[in-house]
Amino acid sequence: MGFLGFTMFLCLLSVARSQEAMDIDIDLLPRALIIEYPETRLKNTSEELHMQCTSWRVAGESNNLSPWRTVPVECGDYVKAYMLGRSYYFDLEMVSKEAGGYAKSLQLKEDGMDAWIFDIDETLLSNLPYYSDHGFGLEVFDSDQFDKWVLEGVAPVIEPTLKLYEDVLKLGIKIILLTGRTEDKRNVTATNLMNVGCRKWDQLILRGDNDQGKPAIAFKSEKRKEIMMEGFRIIGNSGDQWSDLVGTSTASRSFKLSNPMYHIP
């Protein structure tokens, strides 16, 4: 990522205003519509690196990035600091509050068929203890190692999502858990969730034998379609991956939780 700083508009503004004052047809004039971008200042400073890594993170949150396997090596320290610091928590809390405000604003029907989908990993449960031992996304994903961690069943809850979960439950909305975890993790996942305070859900949907090898976006779209075929209206969907949220049979509103550590296509 190269850096171009820039000086803004002052020259431009003064040109524009003086032309206006002279009452000239400004569309006919050639104009120096230039923003200058000096190339050198502050190159490779830590401040610049922080901004570049923030741009990378925000590009991911905006679904602008192509699939990626690991955090860019130059952003390893940035991602670690972000995940362990307060910014991550602020971001989770902001999204939880937006989602909660939206849920409360809805006129729900009385048939009990309004549903909210929650993803699990990095949405309700945090795998940060695992990723803190594995470079916060710098290492290529190792499914065997990760499975061992999942089978411990000790992932902590993501508090702002639990708050949303409880708000949604109180409103009488059905909760459907939809995860890329495989069926053999059903019991440990349910126990882990209950231990951290997720005490009630309508369905827990995991990847079955027929779902192996499907990209997450296809698997989750199919499952949402099945949920809708059962008569549910999916009014909300919370996930940390765009592949939790986009595709087909999408929710009325989707909420993207922050996750700069890994990408699931």
Next chain:
Amino acid sequence: MGFLGFTMFLCLLSVARSQEAMDIDIDLLPRALIIEYPETRLKNTSEELHMQCTSWRVAGESNNLSPWRTVPVECGDYVKAYMLGRSYYFDLEMVSKEAGGYAKSLQLKEDGMDAWIFDIDETLLSNLPYYSDHGFGLEVFDSDQFDKWVLEGVAPVIEPTLKLYEDVLKLGIKIILLTGRTEDKRNVTATNLMNVGCRKWDQLILRGDNDQGKPAIAFKSEKRKEIMMEGFRIIGNSGDQWSDLVGTSTASRSFKLSNPMYHIP
């Protein structure tokens, strides 16, 4: 936005590891899966405000926010500093590079019907000179005042998008400009674009009389449908509003450019 700081996982990790060492069935044990969130530290500091406003900005970029009319007053200084500083430019450049890499990766057909849609305001042309006189989004949008600025025809180009524009043209992809500006701005818009270096496009689509009052998301979806009916494949779409990008007849890939100053539903 309240602040809860948090201390991470150390207690949890040590509990988990010691249970494992004792070879106990860890799923049966009650566990203290708790992250502690002390409520007080650093409340209302400028550092905290910066993080909260970043969370708000990123929530917007992630399409997590409900429609909003003005920048939150406490984030006015933050947005001004962001727009005038290097972070905004870094963000634009990151998205331009991702989009350009994607465009170059495509196997284009030779029929000349691959198309890329560009929005105009805050995508190809910057209205920052206008917004710098109007609170960088703190003021409620004033269409009369804004129209006067647009009719000056002196909006500067957004350099990273112009770079993408030129890359896309070189690849032989057709460029279609799709804007919420109204037909009466056609000439001034075209002249402004040519003056800043956008010298070739296939179509310039503005809001006609029949499009008045339609939400942007509906107007742009309809126009994309018409473009597709003409036989174009919309392989890319660049816009600063989610309403430029989502809806129906969407592009194969969409690129969300940063804009924390205003929201168009």
